Amino acid sequence: MKSEVKNYNLLARAIHWLSALVVIAMFAVGLWMVDLSYYSEWYRTAPHWHKSVGLLFAGVTLFRLAWKIVTPSPKVEGAAYEVIGAKLAHLAMYGLLFALFVSGYLISTEDGRGIDVFSWFTVPGLGALFEGQADLAGQVHFYLAWGLILLAAVHALAALKHHFINKDNTLRKMIGASK
Ligand code: HEM
């Protein structure tokens, strides 16, 4: 039997809030860096950081899902349609994240080079897997990023609605303060 818990555990909460910050920062840096001129001091550094953080974040997200499987999560509260909507949104956000990791990898490795993660280690590149890979993956990456940020905004508004209007434990369980 699955034990009932009221809060997300500390590690799940820490990763959730860290992920929220990383997603917002990656989105902002992504849009900013593609418009940098060759003469900007950030021209190489910003994409290097975007890719390095992105790959580390992919590892953290894989770990997050494994952790979710082995530890109990609190129940989603609200009307049946809200519970289904919330679960679909959570699933979609995980899906969008992985699609971003894959498309980001495909943009970066078309030329066969690996991705250097903060000069700590290199994730090998598979080279071009299909025609026009970097261009196509770049467009997909752009729309996925917008999709994720808009869905996360709706998700955050829903959490605030539960907190201030329904006055239930939805937001509290993500800060460890369920009643
Ligand atoms: C494995 C992880 C990731 C890698 C390797 C990666 C790689 C890249 C690369 C190479 C670009 C430049 C594309 C170009 O030159 O047109 C880019 C752009 C961008 N990335 Fe990522 N990325 C990753 C994850 C993410 C995540 C999690 C977000 C979060 C929302 C994100 C948001 C963006 C945005 C908004 C752009 C600008 C797109 C544009 O305006 O064309 N990326 N990314």
Ligand code: HEM
């Ligand atoms: C910006 C990027 C964000 C992403 C990608 C994101 C993603 C997620 C995901 C995937 C879950 C499901 C956790 C699980 O059970 O596996 C979740 C839960 C939750 N998130 Fe976010 N989130 C973000 C931002 C926020 C913000 C800004 C708030 C608050 C204003 C928030 C509040 C919550 C709450 C309260 C839950 C628990 C929902 C429940 O179990 O009923 N999130 N989030």
